[in-house]
Amino acid sequence: MLYLKRCAARLESGMDPEINYCSVCGAKVSHKVPAGDSLPRHVCDACQTIHYRNPKLVVGAMPIWGDQVLLCRRAIEPRYGKWTLPAGFMENDESVAAAALRETLEEACARVALGDVSTMISLPHISQVHVFYRAELLDLDFAPGEETIELRLFREDEIPWDEIAFRTVQLTLEHYFADRREGQYRFRTLELEPRE
Amino acid sequence: MLYLKRCAARLESGMDPEINYCSVCGAKVSHKVPAGDSLPRHVCDACQTIHYRNPKLVVGAMPIWGDQVLLCRRAIEPRYGKWTLPAGFMENDESVAAAALRETLEEACARVALGDVSTMISLPHISQVHVFYRAELLDLDFAPGEETIELRLFREDEIPWDEIAFRTVQLTLEHYFADRREGQYRFRTLELEPRE
Numbered sequence: 101m102l103y104l105k106r107c108a109a110r111l112e113s114g115m116d117p118e119i120n121y122c123s124v125c126g127a128k129v130s131h132k133v134p135a136g137d138s139l140p141r142h143v144c145d146a147c148q149t150i151h152y153r154n155p156k157l158v159v160g161a162m163p164i165w166g167d168q169v170l171l172c173r174r175a176i177e178p179r180y181g182k183w184t185l186p187a188g189f190m191e192n193d194e195s196v197a198a199a200a201l202r203e204t205l206e207e208a209c210a211r212v213a214l215g216d217v218s219t220m221i222s223l224p225h226i227s228q229v230h231v232f233y234r235a236e237l238l239d240l241d242f243a244p245g246e247e248t249i250e251l252r253l254f255r256e257d258e259i260p261w262d263e264i265a266f267r268t269v270q271l272t273l274e275h276y277f278a279d280r281r282e283g284q285y286r287f288r289t290l291e292l293e294p295r296e
Numbered sequence: 297m298l299y300l301k302r303c304a305a306r307l308e309s310g311m312d313p314e315i316n317y318c319s320v321c322g323a324k325v326s327h328k329v330p331a332g333d334s335l336p337r338h339v340c341d342a343c344q345t346i347h348y349r350n351p352k353l354v355v356g357a358m359p360i361w362g363d364q365v366l367l368c369r370r371a372i373e374p375r376y377g378k379w380t381l382p383a384g385f386m387e388n389d390e391s392v393a394a395a396a397l398r399e400t401l402e403e404a405c406a407r408v409a410l411g412d413v414s415t416m417i418s419l420p421h422i423s424q425v426h427v428f429y430r431a432e433l434l435d436l437d438f439a440p441g442e443e444t445i446e447l448r449l450f451r452e453d454e455i456p457w458d459e460i461a462f463r464t465v466q467l468t469l470e471h472y473f474a475d476r477r478e479g480q481y482r483f484r485t486l487e488l489e490p491r492e
Contacts, residue, residue: 116348117319117320117345117347118319118320119319119320120319120320120321120322121317121318121319121320121321121322122317122319123313123314123315123316123317123318123319123325123338123347124313124314124315124316124317125316125317126316126317126322126324128322129319136442139387142319149313151313151319152312152385153388154352154353154385154386154387154388155353155386155387155388155390156350157350157351157353157425189348189350190350190351190425191335191350191351192349192350192351192423193420193421193423194351194418194420195418195420195487196416196418196425196485196487197418197485197487198418198420216483216485217416217483217485220392220413220416220427222390222391222392222393222394224389224390224391224394225389227388227389229353229386229392231416246332287412287413287483289392289393289412289413291391291392291393
């Protein structure tokens with residue numbers, strides 16, 4: 101549960117832990133613009149390591165079964181009880197596609213065949229990029245993972261639009277249904293501002 | 297120069313600095329699987345912070361002028377002297393598109409109008425994802441940035457294929473020229489294994 105709480109806190113804030121000490125040598129760090137750089141970084145004056153911070157990829161899948169989409173009701177904060185697509189932080193040593201498959205298996209215990217990428221959405225205010233694949237659900241043997249209360253297949257007119265956990269999920273679903281009506285699926289790159 | 301050397305070292309290894317100490321409180325960290333997690337992480341036993349590591353996004357642009365593409369000859373390691381597209385690590389607080397524009401300005405002092413994303417290429421062995429946009433070069437007032445020896449516009453038959461710095465750049469160029477011949481540009485997600 102500690103892990104889940106920490107994951108939730110990270111997802112909500114999008115922030116890495118503070119950098120007060122050098123993770124290499126343990127000395128105090130300064131926050132300054134390194135020579136030749138243009139942005140302030142956390143720099144260790146003892147061992148010279150520069151501790152960069154970079155945006156994180158959140159990767160997910162939209163599991164499709166006929167005219168229905170599989171959504172997960174969240175068992176964790178943020179947005180406890182709201183509906184989402186299976187998605188999570190990409191891990192080191194995996195590909196974007198592998199991350200989408202892993203998250204779908206972890207959160208929905210579901211096996212999918214990935215299609216094309218549907219959306220890549222930048223959230224600069226929390227230093228995240230969300231990437232969603234369209235995916236074909238291979239069977240109906242799905243089951244809630246540890247972070248999921250329940251799973252359900254929704255037709256377009258059943259989607260609980262007011263109960264969707266994240267704007268990137270809502271946009272991905274909206275574009276999917278719009279493209280389906282047009283009969284042509286497109287890849288979209290979008291950028292979201294902070295909520296009002 | 298220190299910064300440039302460190303950037304080069306990071307790009308080459310794709311590795312973050314070691315984690316021996318907690319960046320929050322300065323205590324020694326353990327490497328273990330946190331409760332509820334499935335992968336080993338660097339965990340601080342003093343303040344409980346989990347220090348996650350995640351893949352990094354490298355973002356770039358393919359600046360196009362008529363039937364020519366602008367390439368940069370690298371003034372830094374790795375691949376000093378080889379040709380590349382303007383690209384680099386995405387920063388916190390920016391969008392993917394903003395990163396592509398910034399890198400193009402920094403490395404080629406070039407102004408472009410971004411088109412669609414051309415490639416998203418996973419390199420799981422170095423925990424990176426490379427994303428390249430097609431881009432229209434807006435004028436010919438480009439000039440080498442600090443990390444660039446020289447810039448040149450190349451027609452397809454002039455591209456120095458044996459002197460391209462990175463496989464992701466080579467693939468992005470190859471797909472662009474193939475798509476141009478077909479008259480239809482596609483977005484591709486790819487995955488690369490380590491070099492032999």
